[in-house]
Amino acid sequence: MATRVSILGATGSVGRSTADILSANRDRFSVEAVVGGRDAAALAEMAIRLGARFAAIADERSLPALRASLSGSGIGSAGGEGAVMEAALRPADIVVAAIVGAAGVRPTHAAVQAGRTVALANKECLVCAGAPFMRDARAAGATLLPMDSEHNAIFQALGRHRPDEIEQMIVTASGGPFRTWPAERIAGATREQALAHPNWSMGAKITIDSASMMNKGLELIEAHHLFGVPPEALGVVVHPQSIVHGLVSFSDGAVVAGLAVPDMRVPIAHCLGFPERLGTSARRLDLASIARLDFEEPDMDRFPALQFAIDALAVGAGAPTVLNAANEVAVAAFLEGRIRFGDMAALCATMLDRFGAATEAGVLESVEAALALDAEVRAATLSVVGTA
Structure with a gap:
């Protein structure tokens, strides 16, 4: 029986390389679901090429374009955060977690809680919410394979x-x-x-x-x-x-x-x-x-x-969460030309100082608590970037 695979982050570099492996081993694998961000054309092309049963696009505004591209294929589709979660929870033997950044934490965590085998290419799951994420993986009997x-x-x-x-x-x-x-x-x-x-x-x-x-x-x-x-x-x-x-x-x-x-x-x-x-x-x-x-x-x-x-790793608790959130905002600002390359590390240092209380033991009792801290740090970093 073919191994069923779902790809979260199918249109990114890891997702495309995963598709190459699956295409070369069609007798061994079937594709349950593919997830993309906003590139409807690329997601539809991949879904059709791999014979996926379901395609989810995170940007709900791109759903009409996705459905138009999938017309006549028989592949189900949906858009928005709920659709991404649905894709993560569909019956698959292996879930490839390749959504970049903290955006991939919640759907990957859902797959882990369902006891899936997760091929983990999203390091932010463990940087943002490491202790509770691993605790939930053990409780659910999930298997994590480092990708x-x-x-x-x-x-x-x-x-x-x-x-x-x-x-x-x-x-x-x-x-x-x-x-x-x-x-x-x-x-x-x-x-x-x-x-x-x-x-x-x-x-x-x-x-x-x-x-x-x-x-x-x-x-x-x-x-x-x-x-x-x-x-x-x-x-x-x-x-x-x-x-x-x-x-x-x-x-x-x-x-x-x-x-x-x-x-x-x-x-x-x-x-x-x-x-x-x-x-x-x-x-x-x-x-x-x-x-x-x-x-x-x-x-x-x-x-x-x-x-x-x-240093954040040595401190533990919420320090890595703060660092990761600040860094994601800083990188986006640099790519958009709003800050200099050297400003990124300085922004991270500023946020680590500002959110010192987040380093207290027990501050991250759950993945949702980690994501709440992540959102708070992002807002604070954005406020600084806006005045940079």
């Missing part, structure tokens, strides 16, 4: 080892387009320069986070919740080739690393096929032709966003 390349590499490196055998987990960072730039030049970087990632093809928000190295900080927070490793056992190493994606050091001195070419189809295929392996058309790794792998410590002075994320 981010770094966490997937660590997941594969871990194997069946016990937590008490782990000394350290390391995620690698390419260093982005500004790895060798001086601080003054980074602060004034343009939108086009920040979006020119040297190794990965990703959506705009994640690409900007990679350029500031905020993305690595968010990945550390995700790893803490996903693998149950204390903050002090987590680290980041800059690796410009993006071949080694994650490493695990064990108590006997052994280090196991996950290596692959920088292609999201590799971790996506691992999650969709788990515990078996799916074939992909990804370029094969040829270490001899690469010839060298370089590693260096991250520079916190030039990339302060990473340090803010590490």
Whole structure:
């Protein structure tokens, strides 16, 4: 019987790569639902190509265009937040959670509460609401499969080892387009320069986070919740080739690393096929032709966003929620040309100071409480951006 898959965030970069894997393995998978943001044409094309049973578009104003594009296909459709939740809860064996940002928390949480297997590409679920999200996943018997390349590499490196055998987990960072730039030049970087990632093809928000190295900080927070490793056992190493994606050091001195070419189809295929392996058309790794792998410590002075994320993880409670909300607003403002690249980290620091009470233990007793704090921080950050 075919494995039923739903894709939340189907028209983004991860969603499109997921569709490529599903299209190449039609005998193994059927598609229950696809979810998009506002691009009705792209969502309809994907729904038809994959033979999905249902298509949901978050922007309800785009629903007429979606229905027109799906006319005669027999594919059901709906729009708005309720439609996204319906898609998340439809009967699927695997839900791919690839909606970017905190917007993906509520539907992904719904799938988790329904006990689904969730292939998690949305790190904000665990950055924004980590403790209650994981608690609810355990209570529902849900399975979380890490789809981010770094966490997937660590997941594969871990194997069946016990937590008490782990000394350290390391995620690698390419260093982005500004790895060798001086601080003054980074602060004034343009939108086009920040979006020119040297190794990965990703959506705009994640690409900007990679350029500031905020993305690595968010990945550390995700790893803490996903693998149950204390903050002090987590680290980041800059690796410009993006071949080694994650490493695990064990108590006997052994280090196991996950290596692959920088292609999201590799971790996506691992999650969709788990515990078996799916074939992909990804370029094969040829270490001899690469010839060298370089590693260096991250520079916190030039990339302060990473340090803010590490500090927020150490503080815990609502600090990561505050950081994530402020960062999402800051990135959007930078992409819209309202603030400079260097202003993003400064905005995050301002909000972490302003919402210091959110770091108190017990402040995030539920996912809804985390989302309420997220909304409050967004409003406050927007008020600052409006006067910037």
